[in-house]
Amino acid sequence: xxxxxxxxxxxxxxxxxxxxxxxxxxxxxxxxxxxxxxxxxxxxxxxxxxxxxxxxxxxxxxxxxxxxxxxxxxxxxxxxxxxxxxxxxxxxxxxxxxxxxxxxxxxxxxxxx
Amino acid sequence: xxxxxxxxxxxxxxxxxxxxxxxxxxxxxxxxxxxxxxxxxxxxxxxxxxxxxxxxxxxxxxxxxxxxxxxxxxxxxxxxxxxxxxxxxxxxxxxxxxxxxxxxxxxxxxxxxx
Numbered sequence: 001x002x003x004x005x006x007x008x009x010x011x012x013x014x015x016x017x018x019x020x021x022x023x024x025x026x027x028x029x030x031x032x033x034x035x036x037x038x039x040x041x042x043x044x045x046x047x048x049x050x051x052x053x054x055x056x057x058x059x060x061x062x063x064x065x066x067x068x069x070x071x072x073x074x075x076x077x078x079x080x081x082x083x084x085x086x087x088x089x090x091x092x093x094x095x096x097x098x099x100x101x102x103x104x105x106x107x108x109x110x111x112x113x
Numbered sequence: 114x115x116x117x118x119x120x121x122x123x124x125x126x127x128x129x130x131x132x133x134x135x136x137x138x139x140x141x142x143x144x145x146x147x148x149x150x151x152x153x154x155x156x157x158x159x160x161x162x163x164x165x166x167x168x169x170x171x172x173x174x175x176x177x178x179x180x181x182x183x184x185x186x187x188x189x190x191x192x193x194x195x196x197x198x199x200x201x202x203x204x205x206x207x208x209x210x211x212x213x214x215x216x217x218x219x220x221x222x223x224x225x226x227x
Contacts (some may be wrong), residue, residue: 032213043117043203043218051212090156099146099207099214100169103156 002027004091006104013081014112021076021107023091033074034092034101035065044090050074061085086111115140117206117219125225131192134222138185138206144214145187147179150201150221159202162187191224199226 007022025031032051036044048059055067065076074091091104118137126132138145147159158171162181179189185206191198201221207214 036218041220043220044205045218046215049213049215092156094213098169099144099161099163099216100158100171101146101148101156101216102158103148105155 002031002093002095002102004093004102004104006089006091006107008107009105010108010110012110012112015083016080018079019077019081019085019109021089021091021109023074023076023104025072025074025091025093027072027093027095029095031093031095033065033067034094035059035063035074035076036090036092036103037061038088038090038106040087047076047089081109081111083111083113085109117204117217119202119204119219119222121222122220123223123225125227126194127227128194128196130194131190132194132224133188133190134202134204134224136187136189136204136206136219138187138204139208139217142206142208142217143185144207144209145181145185146205146207146216147187147189148203148205149173150203151197151199156203159189194226196226198224200224 005024013019034049035047050057050067058064088106092101120135144163146161161169165181176192181187203221204219205216207216
C-alpha cells in the first residue's frame with residue numbers, strides 16, 4: 001500500500017531564512033509526487049509536481065523539490081521564506097492512471113519576523 | 114475559468130441526521146473526487162466519480178455515499194451522522210494531462226456534528 005510520511009509536523013523559521021520540509025514515500029510501482037499548500041480556511045493549491053525527467057522540480061512562489069528515488073524522498077525547499085508562506089504543506093503521491101491521491105499528515109510552516 | 118465551488122461552506126448538524134454536500138467542478142472537467150480532512154486522520158480519499166460512475170472508493174463506511182450528475186456536478190451524502198464525521202470535506206475536479214489527473218481543489222465544506 002502506498003504511504004507518505006512527512007517527518008516534521010511543525011517547522012518554525014525566521015523570515016528570509018531557508019526552509020526544507022521533508023517527505024518520504026513508499027511504493028512498489030512508479031509514482032507521481034506532489035506538494036500542496038493549504039492556507040487557513042482554504043482548499044489545497046498545487047505548488048509543484050514530479051512526473052518524470054529532471055529530479056529537481058520548480059514550482060510556484062519560489063519553491064522547489066528534489067526527487068530522490070534511492071531514498072524515496074521528495075523534500076520541499078525554499079531559499080528564503082516570507083511571512084506569507086505561513087501555511088500547512090502536504091506531500092502527496094499517486095500512481096499512473098489513478099486519480100486517488102495519498103497524502104502525508106502535513107507540515108505546519110510558521111514564519112517568525 | 115471559474116474554480117471548483119462547494120456548497121455550503123459551513124454546516125452544523127446534529128448526531129443522527131443526514132447531510133448532503135455539493136460540488137461543481139471546473140467547466141470541462143468530468144472527474145470529481147472527494148476527500149475528508151480531520152486533525153487526527155489527515156486527508157483521506159473518499160471516492161471518485163467519472164461520467165456519473167464511481168471508479169474508486171476509499172475505506173469509509175457505507176454511510177458515506179456520492180453521486181455525479183450528467184453535468185459533472187457531484188454530491189456526497191452522509192447518513193446517520195456521528196461526532197467523528199466532523200471534518201472539512203474537500204472536492205477536487207480533474208482533467209487528465211499526460212500521465213496524471215491534475216486535481217484542482219475547492220475551498221471545502223466544514224461540517225460540524227454536535
